[in-house]
Amino acid sequence: MDISALNHTCHEGRFLGVLGGMGPMAGASFMARLVALSNADCDQQHLPAILWSDPRIPGRSKGYAKLGPDPLPWMMHGVNRLVSMGAGAIAIPCNTAHLWYEQISAAVQVPVLHIVQAVIDDLRRQGIHQGCVGLMGTSATLRLGLYQRALEKNGYRWMMPTETEIADYCSASITLVGANRIAEALKPAAECVSILKSRGADVVVLGCTELPLALPHPIRPGLGIPIVDSIDALALAAMDWY
Amino acid sequence: MDISALNHTCHEGRFLGVLGGMGPMAGASFMARLVALSNADCDQQHLPAILWSDPRIPGRSKGYAKLGPDPLPWMMHGVNRLVSMGAGAIAIPCNTAHLWYEQISAAVQVPVLHIVQAVIDDLRRQGIHQGCVGLMGTSATLRLGLYQRALEKNGYRWMMPTETEIADYCSASITLVGANRIAEALKPAAECVSILKSRGADVVVLGCTELPLALPHPIRPGLGIPIVDSIDALALAAMDWY
Incomplete structure (x- = not known):
């Protein structure tokens, strides 16, 4: 098996990085809708994606109000892991997390969908x-x-x-x-x-x-x-x- | 933000690596069932997991019969990426992929659920x-x-x-x-x-x-x-x- 050729092939394609777990069902549902809403008619036509589902990320509403731990370091950790795996763009299926959109998007080199x-x-x-x-x-x-x-x-x-x-x-x-x-x-x-x-x-x-x-x-x-x-x-x- | 402390915290916890995309809806559904079947009553109690959803993995049935490209290198690539991110165990929500179970589990240091x-x-x-x-x-x-x-x-x-x-x-x-x-x-x-x-x-x-x-x-x-x-x-x- 020619792993170097394979790595090359795999990295050629773009894939989406998904920061999920906020909550975990929303992240899973996002992945399902990514499939359901596409026009693909076989597996191989679907969008490759990596879901980092970390439900331990502290609550966003409480964190933003400083009534609980700050979720930003946890979110940055997940986004950085996704980018280090080669994600070509980041999607965050959590609206409240977008209160930190400026900080997150400024910290990474790839587009973060809003x-x-x-x-x-x-x-x-x-x-x-x-x-x-x-x-x-x-x-x-x-x-x-x-x-x-x-x-x-x-x-x-x-x-x-x-x-x-x-x-x-x-x-x-x-x-x-x-x-x-x-x-x-x-x-x-x-x-x-x-x-x-x-x-x-x-x-x-x-x-x-x-x-x-x-x-x-x-x-x-x-x-x-x-x-x-x-x-x-x-x-x-x-x-x-x- | 003390990133080194955070990395330590994040790596402390175990997480599951999920080799998905075979097909992509089955992988997404697996993630959803992981949430739905748990007794957690808030986000933070759910199982952290990373889904590597690569629908480009060639068809398993045709590949096993040598009527199409071999999916094993693609599967190994995904499993290796999950392990390199620190997955503590691997789940593969595709039955046919388990025809290669011996090869996959022999190649990695973490348990592969069967x-x-x-x-x-x-x-x-x-x-x-x-x-x-x-x-x-x-x-x-x-x-x-x-x-x-x-x-x-x-x-x-x-x-x-x-x-x-x-x-x-x-x-x-x-x-x-x-x-x-x-x-x-x-x-x-x-x-x-x-x-x-x-x-x-x-x-x-x-x-x-x-x-x-x-x-x-x-x-x-x-x-x-x-x-x-x-x-x-x-x-x-x-x-x-x-």
Whole structure:
């Protein structure tokens, strides 16, 4: 077996580095959507990827608020390992982690896909070029304006749930997904979609990668409003990169 | 940020190396089941894992029959990369790849979990200690006796579909999963379960990691026969190792 020739062959191809584990089901689901959303009709046409799934990365919301350990060194460690393995780009299927996007992308030589840009690209892909975007996500993501600034810059209006609604619906659903109680996570997430719709949102962004797990694809047409899923949007951005 | 301390912390913990991409949906699904089957109730309790998802690995059935390129160098490349990153054990969510188990496990210093042993452990976990095991899988896996020898050694009888049935039901279903036509893959897979049941099988083993995708968990109770799923069995074996 000519290993040197093989190494050459393997390194020729580009592959995506995925910093996962935040949570681990979101990372696994991202990998699955990368497959499901592609047009490949056999294994060999799919995008090669390495998932670094490190669920030990400390919680992002608490870390950003300095109420828990800092996740940034853990995230940098994973990203550095992926880059050292030769990843040609990095995807991070966790919205809240993007609060550290500038630090992470400045520290590595390869492009780091931005989940918010991926969502905006997906809004356009779905034919939504203006109007009011209803936001769902963690309290940290929403409070710190991760999506709001980018949406305004791209000509969208936005609305978000109240602090109480974020706690009762978004965070409740996210916590249930993290605790492997995915079936129970549906009700609070769907309730939040319905509130945003009743207040005039034209589309709802699932701006936390746990939320697409709470609201599985088959039930979405029944919600009566377009949904942009940050896992799917990031997977599509990765395929565009590839 | 004290990176040296962090590297120490990160390397302290064990993590699982997963050689995926065979096919890519089976690898992603393995990662998801590793999460879903655990008792963790927050992210940080889950098993750290790295998935090397390389769908470019040449087809295993054709490769073993020398009708296509040899997948072994590609598999060894992935396993070596996982080990060099510090994986404490390797899991390979592809049954046919286990035709090269001896070569792979002899070449690395860390344990390589064996999917067939994991299935036998799961039979026992399900309380099935004897009887006739109906086998489904690729033609190569079934023809070359990957499961049969191990089952006999552990006191089970076995049966498998005819060559025509393997082509019409198992291979057809596996190919549909590989082509992202998962909904269509259900019918041939369910038909094969029904044939094995009608011939007296006491349990059916989904001995190809594409087949659990064709037969999603919610429909299995309706099949009227216990099912052992090689993805779930391997995920449980990984958790036992961890």
